[in-house]
Amino acid sequence: MISYNPKDWWKLIFAFHKSDTFRSLLPGILGVAAYTVVVAYIENDIFHASFKNTTVVHSLVGFVLSMLLVFRTNTAYDRWWEGRRLWGSFVNNSRNLALKLNAFLPHHPEIRKTFKVLITNYILAAKEHLRSGVHVKHLENIGEYDSQFYSKKKHVPNQIMGAIYDEVNTLYQHKQLTGDQLFLINEELRSFTDNIGGCERIKRTPIPFAYSLFLKKVIFLYVFTMPIGFVVEFKYWAAPIVAIVFYIFASIEVLAEEIEDPFGTDANDLPTDTIYETIKANLDEIL
Template sequence: MKVYNPKDWLYPIKYLLSAEHTKKIFPLIIGLGLFSWSIAYLELEYLKLSDKSWVKNITTVHSLLGFVLSLILVFRTNTAYDRWWEARKQWGTLTNVSRTLSIKLNAFLEREDKINRSFYRKAIPLFAETLYNFLRSEYTKFMLDEADHPEIISLDDKKHGPNQVASLLFNKTNSLYREGKLSGEQLRLLNEEITSMTNVCGACERIKNTPIPIAYSSFIKVFIIIYTLTLPIGYVFSMGYFVCFAVPFIFYILITIEMIGESIEEPFGTDSDDLPIDRMADNIKKHCREMLLP
């Protein structure tokens, strides 16, 4: 995720002009400008249509459709941002739950119980790490040299990483309860935190595996293209050859809004607008290890 100063007006403008999506649509903008010029030349110089021609009334249709298009784009952007913000809230919840679980275990476990404290110090951040790898469609590499914790070494790289780690955490907690090192009330409190971690995993999977319906996304793109291609037909009578600049600018605004929605609707990727879940996982590891020091 790109970190910037929102009070700096020059940097956002520079970033937007040099962004990847701007480079992708630049040839389309040039082509649309040439297309608008050809329409203007055809109507003004070749067909010699006057401003009393019925073609001028096409602008009325564009005025009506422009309002509809703006509503659709607003809904599209809001939907994409809701997905992005929901993902951020879920990872914020995971951070808080990991800290709370570490704080409770730090209070419940004896200082002399270095083996169990060491296990949780490594296993709790491992859940965030496996979730991070899972959301980015990468196999979790359990490259751990844990002579004291063979259960961690036994984790399978090819299986659902977060589920394995959550199961490992609950099994260990339940074993401590059976050994008398945790009370029933303490077991219940810890179980709530572990359950919250699996709930976060489920919510993130829902966001990742449920994209915006392709019919909706495709319709917006087709709508924008048809809308902008027909703009110079009617507006050439009031704007003349200036449509060569006005129409590409309108297209740039509309298509950029759509592409921003595409960029943020998948928040777990590696684009500049995606969530820095790798840094969040590192912070969870740092904080958990600080709290569970023997």
Template structure:
């Protein structure tokens, strides 16, 4: 995730980050510029269309459709941001529940070996979940002389959650925690799987293809018809104007594409690995 100072305007304006939409759209912007220049040459120099040509009235269509495309893009970006923010809230809940579980266990457990084992298992769940959502390999996680084996063909976070619950249940069976204490711990144990399921819902339910494809086509044909009408008023200045309009509209769509899946590896995706590392740090401090 990109770290930045929101008050530093100069950096925002004149620095182009590797995730900036300008870099990604540059080839298409060059093409749009050449295309607009070609249309301008044909209408002004080759065909020599007059000011009374009906082609000039095409700009009326752009005025009518401008409001529609602005509504579509606003809804698109808001929907994508809602998915990103919901993902951040879910990982915030995972942080709090991991801390709460560690705090309760630190007061309940007396055996240092049990604390040590759970000190490893609780942050392991967050780490495995982060890798699961980003489709990274997990492999085997070593802990002292034992191995927590992760079967890559099965649901990886569920396997860790199952080990945690079995450990808590063993503590109950052996009398190290009471039935009331087991009920107190159940809320945090259950929340792990709930967070995982909600994150998977976001990841596995993308924006419908037809909706995303329609917006891209709408932007493309809207921009490609701009030079025909505005060349009469702007002349060759239509080239930078059309390029800028394309940059603005296409950038909004690119931003929405990037943040609608907050668990990927893009620059603006959630720093799940960093959050998992913070969970590990805090749990180790508590236990």
């Protein structure tokens, strides 16, 4: 995720970052402009076409298309923001669990270290699980929890959470945790699985195919029929006008596609790497 100053207007206006849709859409923008020039030449210089009120239909359709894009953007942002809330919950629950374990187990540094490693590994595994998959060699080994242990199941976060529950149960059986203390930390333990489940729901439930397909078709038809009417009124100036309209509408759809799956490594995705480092630093300090 990119950190920036939203109040720095001039810098943002003239910035052409690699995440800017202008770069990815540039071939399409040039193609639309060239297509408009060809249509303008055919209509104005060959057929000498003359229509009246040629832009009215596109004005009406443009309003409807704008409403569809607003809904599309809001839906994608809701998914992005829900993902951010879930990862904020990871931060808070990791801190709460570490603080409680630190208070309940003051004379057991090895046990606290085990929990610190397991919780840190869980957050790392959750982050990579939502991307391309977990590489167990990146997880820290401690005691019986080594690469072989983490490789036993496909869902590595579940494997690690099972280990955390086993450690808690062992402490309870050896009376190093009371029933009341077990009840106090259960909410944080449960929240980890709830959070990863919420993230998986976002990642694996894209916008309905029919809606996405329809919106792309409408944008295509709208942009590629614009020159037919606009070149009569605006002549060759219709080329930059149509290109700008294409850039605006297509950019909204491209941005929505990027942020609706917010757990990747794109510039506008959630800063899960930074959040992981924050949690790791907090656990190192507390435990």
